Amino acid sequence: MKNIDIRNYFLYVLFFFVASCVGTKNNKSNVVLTHIPTTVSDFKIEEPKEDKSKEETALFKLAPQGVKWVDSIYSGLSFDEKLGQLFMVAAYSNKDNYHVNAIDRLITENKIGGLIFFQGGPLRQAKLTNRYQAKSKIPLFVGIDAEWGLSMRLDSTYTYPYNMTLGAVQDMALIEKLGNQLGEQSKRMGLQFNFAPVLDINTNPKNPIIGFRSFGEDKNNVTDRAVAIIKGVQASGIFATGKHFPGHGDTDTDSHKSLPTVNFSKERLETTEFVPYQKTFDVGLASVMVAHLNVPSLEPRPRYPSSISYNVVTNVLQKELGFKGLIFTDALNMKAVSTYKKTGEVDLDAFLAGNDILLFPENVPVALEALKKAYQDSLFTDERLEFSVKKILKFKYLAGLHLYQPVVLDHLYQDINSSKNEALEYQLYENAITVVKNEGAILPIKNLENQKIAYVKIGDGSNSTFLTTLKKYADVVEVSDVNIDSLQLKLKEYSTVIVGYHKTDAAFKDHDFTSNQLWKLAVIAKNNNVILDVFTSPYVLNQISDFSGLKGVVVSYQNNAIAQEVSAELIFGAITAKGKLPVSIANNFKVNFGLTTEKLNVLGFTAPENVGMNPLVLAKIDNLANKAINGRMTPGLQILVARKGKVIYQKSFGNPTYDSPVKVTNTNLYDVASLTKILSTLPNAMLQYDHQKLNMETRLDSMLPIFKNSNKADIHFKELLSHYARLQAWIPFYKATIDKDGSPLDQYYKKNAEPNFNIKVADSLYLRSDYDDTIMKIIVDSKLLPQKKYKYSDFTFMILKEYLEKTTGKKLDVLSTENFYKPLGTYNTMYNPLNKVARDRVIPSEIDTYFRHQVIQGYVHDMGAAMEGGVAGHAGVFSNSMDVAKIMQLYLQKGNYGNRQYFSEKTFDDFNTCYFCAEGNRRGVGFDKPQLGTSGPTCGCASMTSFGHTGFTGTMAWADPEQEIVYVFLSNRTFPSEAANRLSKENIREDIQELIYDAIVK
Incomplete structure (x- = not known):
């Protein structure tokens, strides 16, 4: 010495x-x-003595060849190279060449052992990783802080939920799955360490540095989730790092700025803060990061950082707790430690304390000189240096760096941004979102026909996905006014008010309500039935002293698109609440509290993988949609695919017209043409059947006396709806009302509504009021086809409309709205849309040059339906893909939707039966069915239990019970002219359907 x-x-x-x-x-x-x-x-300073009482975890054991490699490398290192292995230097991929060259020098001249990457981009970082590794004699350790994914540091990468959000998740298998995906992405980036998870138990709501980075305030919850993350990360071949020892959860100071104090006794630390560490050591945690904290119960020197305390790092962590993995300091440039001693001194003290790797040193050459002088002064021995350096080399071997391969740059972005990231995020939020109050079972919102729902936004974060998704369930109206009195006046007419508090995830630390926002919320809650949904830290609820005015309270934790979508699903019952609070909210709601809510069988939303579908195959739908538009088969279209009750694909393409600058959106309404038959007329007929007002053998003359003594009197209901009644396909009724030049005759039409001319056919065109009877008389008197065979006919549903209206005393549009559209929440489904929505929301269907002589927009394309005032049994409905999917899902669930039985399962089965298949007629009762031969409405891949319909304007709705699939295709292929039906000739709808079946993961 x-x-x-x-x-x-x-x-x-x-x-x-x-x-x-x-x-x-x-x-x-x-x-x-x-x-x-x-x-x-x-x-x-000696190396820590091995604790024989604790057997070394299998993760840290080396096979003989590994020991040989470590010994060989170590024996070949100079003293300076050994010292270099202790340093892990900060690197950036968003800085200039000066920084890059400086790292080069640290590698080549100072022989550093590793890099911790900070801000930049994935491809840039991967290139730098390859560059730096190529310059290093011994492969470098490369790590990154990726607590919620690589996006914590890198742009163009995926962001997973924060730990506080994960703290609400009760399914540890999902947490482990997340850990595995975090590890896989790190491995793909050429990393060996993910400096996660945070093991701090956040018992201080005002903690400025941990907070949302913690799993919560309960030591067991934190432990369970940390163990799951570690198992997942390390199963992928990446080392996890538990931080910040001995526990940063109950601090009110940011250690980046000054030294926080933890005033707990050692007994308290052992029974609380140390618990996650002890448990994660048992499952093989590879490394620990030591925090810069003032912990008087562990280190007597006043305000002496734990990261450079021998008692904390060696006596407690290694000897008492028996940790045998790598020990990192927290970043040595942080003010909590860097202001305590000079550069070099702090690095030396950190090493003397027992740390293996000195993270983010401020000046490596100065630190190296301090270490060399300390060695010369015998402040540490060769054995002490060997202890850490060999441990570092051992972990490099375990990481596979003895067989180092450069990062493959091809497809890097695609690989780390796989669609399975989104699939898992849906699952995590479905399990995290927490309901803490549900007075009167206000959640989920039911009985939509009796509801009038408003939405009020509070906060400066985005709310677009939340509001858009709410509107997919019901007619939710956003209400706003800067004046609280005016706002309250507007809200008086609503039965339920959803208040969304939105803060950007980037502002998670600054989540509090302003005083004005709190006052606004209190006023709204006092006078309305309010559901509060907070898209930020649950701690924000600490500001609310009185919850009595709130009927429902939902904690959605974060404000990203998936959190907003899933939260809207919960509000309307597509999922049940599963989350539990990770922290206590004052005296109102304790940690681990969370209510369950009723799940309704309504459509929800998720990623394709979660329902057994391949998103890469589904993505090919885009190509076919664009093919149709670019080939001028249709100006635009909407496509929706759902499986197992979840919408997995919903997109709009093109424009309303070929020369329109506006894009089609999912909220636009299309004339669905013959889909009207199964979206309006058929379900009402099924109700009559369900109520035993008719049966399959009911004769037409008993349904409508007008058919008595006609050639159609003995047609049975089953034959009528199976298109097996010898009815003509259609009659161009309008031709009898126009002259030879195609102009409307004055005896039938007026430009303005008059007492006897009130059937509006189009803009400035009104048909005689009695012509509806004329149409029905023409049908009654029409000739039957000479042979009984399958022949599709519009007459079927025109007759059925007449029956329904005569039987119920209500118009068909009223029946459909009351019986189905209102309770289903299909408020975008309607006849005569110009009476309810702005014209520009409705997609035009044709430029009529033969009858109405104008652009047909908002009026039904079918001429016969137009002559019935837009309300017909065979055509007239306008809708969007989401609403059509709801009705198809109702059928798929055999008459049940939202846990309400609209008609019996038997009724549905009776109508979905092909009674005349043996005679070559594929039709069900009202439903179309798959082809019996080579030609028909489907791809030929749908099951024979599937059903649906197609429409003349280029529409299709199809459901398959066997695969639980709903497929909706809406277009205006008839614009500007119906003449050339290339959409049908080129099998666009069928080819898309085939892709859907191809996407099913076998």
Whole structure:
């Protein structure tokens, strides 16, 4: 041992003696000084002795060839190279060449052992990783902070939920799955370490640095989730790092700025803060990061950072807790430690304390000189250096760096942004979102026909996905006014008010309501039935002292698109609430509290993988949609695919017309043409059947007396709806009302509504009021086809409309709205849309040059339906893909939707039966069915239990019970002219359907 200044020795002994006395006198610490220097030789810092009482985890064991590699590499290192292995330097992929060259020099001249990457981009970082590894004699450790994914540091990468959100999730298998995906992405980036998870138990709501980074305030919850994350990460071949030892959860200071104090006794630390560490050590946690904290119960020297405390790092972490993995300091440039000592001194103290890797040193050359001088002064031994360096080399071997391969750059972006990221995120939010109040079972919202729902936004974060999704379930109206009195006046007419509090995820630390927002919420809650949904930290609820005015309270944790979509699903019952609070909310809601809610069988939303579908195959639908538009088969279209009750694909393409600058959106309404038959007329007929007002053998003359003594009197209901009644396909009724030039005759039409001319056919065109009877009389008197065979006919549903209206005393549009559209929440489905929505929301269907002589927009394309005032049994309905899907899902669920039985399962089965298949007629009762031969309405891949319909304007709705699939295709292929039906000739709808079946994961 080299000589040292004996004066320094006595000062050192005196310091420890005074510190221990002060600690005892003030009773602020229960520390037991396990080692006070008494001789000069005590300055020799030995490697931690191996604790034989704890068997080394299998993760840390090396096979003989590994031991040989470590020994061989170590023996070939110079003293400077050994010291270099201790340093892990900060690197960036968004900085200039000066920074890149500086890292080059640290690798080539100072022989550093690793890099921790910070801000940049994935491809840039991967290129730099390859560059830096190529310059290093020994492969470098490369790590990154990726607590919620690579996006914590890198642009163009995926963001997973924060730990606080995960703290609400009760399914540990999902958390482990997340850990695995985090690990896979890190591995793809050429990393060996993900500096996660955070093991801090956040018991301080005002914690400025941990907070949402913690799994919560319950030590067992934190432990369970940390274990799951670690298992997942390390199963992928990446080392996890538990942080921030000994526990950063109950601090009110940011250690990046100053030194936080943790005033707990050692007993408290052992029974709370240390618990996650002890449990994760048992499952093989590879590394620990030591925080810069002032912990008087562990370190008697006043305001002495834990990261450079021998007692904390060596005595407690390694000896008492038995940790045998790698030990990292927290970043040594942080003010909590960097202001304590000079550069170089702090690095030396960190090493002497027992850390293996010095993270983010401020100046490596200066630190190296400090270490060299300390060695010369015998402040540490060769054995101490060997202990850490060999441990580092051992983990490099375990990481596979002895067989180092550069990062493959091809497809890097695609690989780390796989669609399975989104699929998992849906699952996590479905399990995280928490309901803490549900007075009167206000959640989920039911009985939509009796509801009038408003939405009010509070906060400066985006709310677009939340509002859009709410509107997919019901006619939710956004209401706003800066004046609270005016706002309240507007809200008086609504039965339920959903208040969304939206803060950007980037502002998660700054989540509090303003005083004005709190007042606004209190006023709204006092006067309305309010559901509050907060898209930020649950701690924001601490500001609400009185919850009595709120009927429902939902914690959605974050404000991204998936959180908003899933939260809207919960509000309307597509999912049940499963989350539990990870933290307590004052005295109102305790940690682990969360209510369950009723699940309704309504359509929800998710990623394709979650229902067994391949998103890459589904993505090919885009190509076919664009093919149709680019080939001028249709100006635009909407497509929706759902499986197992979840919408997995909903997109709009093109424009309303070929020369329109506006894009089609999912909220536009299309004339669905013959889909009207199964969206309006058929379900009402099924109700009559369900109520035993008719049966399959009911004769037409008993349904409508007008058919008595006609050639159609003995047609049975089953034959009528199976298109097996010898009815003509159609009659162009309008031709009898126009002259030879195609102009409307004055005896039938007026430009303005008059008492006897009130059937509006188009703009400035009104048909005689009695012509509806004329149409029906023409049908009654029409000739039957000579042979009984399948012949599709519009007459079927025109007759059925007449029957329904005569039987119920209500118009068909009223029947459909009351019986189905209102309770289903299909408020975008309607006849005569111009009476209810703005014209520009309705997609035009044709430029009529033969009858109405105008652009047909908002009026039904079918001429016969137009002559019935737009309300017909065979055509007239306008809708969008989402609403059509709801009705198809109602059928798929055999008459049940939203846990309401509209008609019996038997009724549906009776109507979905092909009664005349043996005679070559594929039709069900009202439903179209798959082809019996080579030609028909489907791709030929749908099951024979499937059903649906197609429409003349280029529409299709199809459902398959066997695969639980709903497929909706809406277009205006008839614009500008119906003449050339290339959409049908080129099998666009059928080819898309085939892709859907191809996407099913076998």
